Amino acid sequence: MNARQKNTTEYNFAYLDEDTKRMIRRALLKAVAIPGYQVPFASREMPMPYGWGTGGVQVTAACLTPDDVLKVIDQGADDTTNAVSIRKFFQRTADVAVTEATQDATIIQTRHRIPEAALTEGQILVFQVPIPEPLRFLEPRETETRKMHELEEYGLMHVKLYEDIAKHGQIATAYAYPVKVEGRYVMDPSPIPKFDNPKLSGNPALMLFGAGREQRIYALPPHTNVVSLDFEDHPFEASKANHNCDICGAGDTYLDEVITDDQGSRMFVCSDTDHCRIRQEA
Amino acid sequence: MQPLLQVKDIRKTYGPRIGCTDVSFDLYPGEVMGIVGESGSGKSTLLSCLAGHAQPDTGAVIFDGRDTVTMPEPERRMLARTDWAYVHQNPRDGLRMGVSAGGNVGERLMAVGARNYGTIRDTATDWLGRVEINADRIDDRPSQFSGGMQQRLQIARNLVTGPRLVFMDEPTGGLDVSVQARLLDLLRGLVRRMGLSAIIVTHDLAVVRLLADRLMVMKGGHVVEQGLTDQVLDDPQHAYTQLLVSSVLQV
Amino acid sequence: MYVAVKGGERAIENAHAYLGEQRRGDPGVAELGTDQIEQQLSLAVNRVMAEGSLYDPALAALAIKQSRGDLIEAIFLIRAYRTTLPRLGASIPVDTARMECIRRVSATFKDVPGGQILGPTFDYTHRLLDFALMAEGEAPVAPRKPAEPAHVPHVTGFLGDLIQPEDSSDTEPRDLTREPLELPADRALRLQSLTRGDEGFILGLAYSTQRGYARNHAFVGELRIGTVAVEMDIPELGFSVEIGEVELTECETVNQFKGSKTEPPQFTRGYGLTFGQTERKAISMALVDRALRWRELGEDYVGAPAQDEEFVLSHADNIQATGFLEHIKLPHYVDFQSELELVRRMREAAE
Numbered sequence: 001m002n003a004r005q006k007n008t009t010e011y012n013f014a015y016l017d018e019d020t021k022r023m024i025r026r027a028l029l030k031a032v033a034i035p036g037y038q039v040p041f042a043s044r045e046m047p048m049p050y051g052w053g054t055g056g057v058q059v060t061a062a063c064l065t066p067d068d069v070l071k072v073i074d075q076g077a078d079d080t081t082n083a084v085s086i087r088k089f090f091q092r093t094a095d096v097a098v099t100e101a102t103q104d105a106t107i108i109q110t111r112h113r114i115p116e117a118a119l120t121e122g123q124i125l126v127f128q129v130p131i132p133e134p135l136r137f138l139e140p141r142e143t144e145t146r147k148m149h150e151l152e153e154y155g156l157m158h159v160k161l162y163e164d165i166a167k168h169g170q171i172a173t174a175y176a177y178p179v180k181v182e183g184r185y186v187m188d189p190s191p192i193p194k195f196d197n198p199k200l201s202g203n204p205a206l207m208l209f210g211a212g213r214e215q216r217i218y219a220l221p222p223h224t225n226v227v228s229l230d231f232e233d234h235p236f237e238a239s240k241a242n243h244n245c246d247i248c249g250a251g252d253t254y255l256d257e258v259i260t261d262d263q264g265s266r267m268f269v270c271s272d273t274d275h276c277r278i279r280q281e282a
Numbered sequence: 283m284q285p286l287l288q289v290k291d292i293r294k295t296y297g298p299r300i301g302c303t304d305v306s307f308d309l310y311p312g313e314v315m316g317i318v319g320e321s322g323s324g325k326s327t328l329l330s331c332l333a334g335h336a337q338p339d340t341g342a343v344i345f346d347g348r349d350t351v352t353m354p355e356p357e358r359r360m361l362a363r364t365d366w367a368y369v370h371q372n373p374r375d376g377l378r379m380g381v382s383a384g385g386n387v388g389e390r391l392m393a394v395g396a397r398n399y400g401t402i403r404d405t406a407t408d409w410l411g412r413v414e415i416n417a418d419r420i421d422d423r424p425s426q427f428s429g430g431m432q433q434r435l436q437i438a439r440n441l442v443t444g445p446r447l448v449f450m451d452e453p454t455g456g457l458d459v460s461v462q463a464r465l466l467d468l469l470r471g472l473v474r475r476m477g478l479s480a481i482i483v484t485h486d487l488a489v490v491r492l493l494a495d496r497l498m499v500m501k502g503g504h505v506v507e508q509g510l511t512d513q514v515l516d517d518p519q520h521a522y523t524q525l526l527v528s529s530v531l532q533v
Numbered sequence: 534m535y536v537a538v539k540g541g542e543r544a545i546e547n548a549h550a551y552l553g554e555q556r557r558g559d560p561g562v563a564e565l566g567t568d569q570i571e572q573q574l575s576l577a578v579n580r581v582m583a584e585g586s587l588y589d590p591a592l593a594a595l596a597i598k599q600s601r602g603d604l605i606e607a608i609f610l611i612r613a614y615r616t617t618l619p620r621l622g623a624s625i626p627v628d629t630a631r632m633e634c635i636r637r638v639s640a641t642f643k644d645v646p647g648g649q650i651l652g653p654t655f656d657y658t659h660r661l662l663d664f665a666l667m668a669e670g671e672a673p674v675a676p677r678k679p680a681e682p683a684h685v686p687h688v689t690g691f692l693g694d695l696i697q698p699e700d701s702s703d704t705e706p707r708d709l710t711r712e713p714l715e716l717p718a719d720r721a722l723r724l725q726s727l728t729r730g731d732e733g734f735i736l737g738l739a740y741s742t743q744r745g746y747a748r749n750h751a752f753v754g755e756l757r758i759g760t761v762a763v764e765m766d767i768p769e770l771g772f773s774v775e776i777g778e779v780e781l782t783e784c785e786t787v788n789q790f791k792g793s794k795t796e797p798p799q800f801t802r803g804y805g806l807t808f809g810q811t812e813r814k815a816i817s818m819a820l821v822d823r824a825l826r827w828r829e830l831g832e833d834y835v836g837a838p839a840q841d842e843e844f845v846l847s848h849a850d851n852i853q854a855t856g857f858l859e860h861i862k863l864p865h866y867v868d869f870q871s872e873l874e875l876v877r878r879m880r881e882a883a884e
Contacts, residue, residue, distance in 0.1 A: 040713035047613040050856030155393025174871035193871035231399040
């Protein structure tokens, strides 16, 4: 038994073996070359559950170098349990420096948010993606949706938006709001609130998307043109709660609503905890 | 005048069995071609080959100067949502049952780039009117419609983008006789007013009598007779056509 | 003043400590050894090996202990370990005709060369709780007879050309664990997916075929359990050597015949092969394999779940399923907040 026991030091840098990383990097290169296109990759079984960021973790592992500074957020916050868990995983397996400061990070792994602070050239933002296929809930079959992408048959996507307006008077998609990349591929930006969608376009950082369970990787290279789908007379709107942050006073950030007592009193606070902290300290 | 569609030597087999063979004809703009025959005559196989749903073993289907049999799939699909339309026998095959009537009509518009909700909705309303569906049903799903209404909705959904060629597979099949008559009347009006070119497959001679300029009679995968509709129906030459016509007249 | 929730790291550490305590249970009760699990909960060990895709009873026992007996969790541990192991090479295909059977039954022939062997089966036990097991008892001893090296040919072999032949091919199948699943999948990939698929899911699908959702009239042509030698080609030696043996369960079903005017009627087959003594799984696998072969056998697709390759292969894996299912308990308040705002706005617009 003892001969084959593995402790963390026996794992390769950032857990994955070099062959696997090479395979993932090849997929990443292809993804960068065809922005918005979902590249199949042989996702490995990670020591954390599918649906908990295995895709993002594999992408991060394939990008990490010993000199990197890693930030991990979930729901915009560095201290949410799954962010803590993933950060710890890379500290253990790659011994990299970690940070909560957005501007200090070279790689940011995120679930459901894009940081408020503007990202800069050279930074990599890695998204955890549960369902990479933007057409999935309109058409459950992968064989069919791949063909729809191939043939650029996206009428159905707008039918969904049409139905929303006909039924609700407005487009009833609040997160994972579909976008079109460089006028070609329709892409799921992962379940970020649509508030974050404008940050996808023309961003100087490299954005990588990893879906472990669904075995897909896709990417937005720096300065890619990304358009949120809409109608001329029902334009896309990056909405948020109509409040300011009750802690830092910011009026331009995405807010969490917190229920503070049994009477249902509420307050609104920045979901990006690092951004809020910096504003408080200023 | 240049033909809109040139069909040359289409042949399709299923193993040793012949689906259809040696089919050639030209279709001119504004012309309606009827294809009649009993089930198993090869008329549906032929329609599938013409509309690009099945790959013929040999032959060419030249639309607007381009062979649609050999063109790449993306181009053929583009044709299918712009210049072509296809009306299925069963409206369930041609409609999105989970999408409202307005969404069904609007889909083809959106597929070719319409991005103004108001315009799409106005166009859908207009088309519902043209196929005699009340504007207040626009947000209802087809599953709440009768069979005849579903078929009319399917026709609206197909014609909304002004296609140049419409394929119809037994468009009145499966409907009550009175509903059939109304639908035929409607179709005739649309075809004449829009100057549509169409290929209609049916086993019902009344349908072609009313809609088709020319007629092709098929049996066992072969075309046994073709000509002007009135000519073929009033003075059938081939024994099989004679049988077909007489069997109807006796009803 | 409100302070954002902090302390995720401590919460996790405390949760892990609590979990460890719960796993051990009452320290007054003797701790369970992994060797006890391996020996006395061997069918659980077998399932973990089969669905974990790793033949290692000791590690499977450890995983069961660590997971407090949650077998899907144990399978998960094994899979996560397996993925880090170096691939030294592939064995040559095992020869199940040379299996040393401890169980072998055929439902299609009363007797067959090699004989019917019931083996260690629950089949004819009366399902009455044996309260004697609550007390420590003597080790039961089964009667034995001297082993005779038996040749145990496959029962379906006796059917000759009455059963549809399988293509034999030496091309190396694709590896589901090293390449992304792309559809349509060939049979080798389907069988890989089924053999590591969730027992309950495969069982449910198989049962559905029996109840008419793509019924294919299966008989168990043969079910055998036993050990086979694993051999590997050693390039330096130029021949293969035995590197160990594994216990396997193999099931071949004889199914509804096909035929046409030009082809004589023939029985068809489904196939199941699983690690360990896992016969429920192997039989289920054979039925689902058979249902998935409708296209190749010229049958109609009747829309049954067990015929739908994309549906079956996308949902058979319990590690994928449980991960995605359980991820909805992770924080989603950003998404939820955006929907909350949307619903409020829509209600405002409606008023």
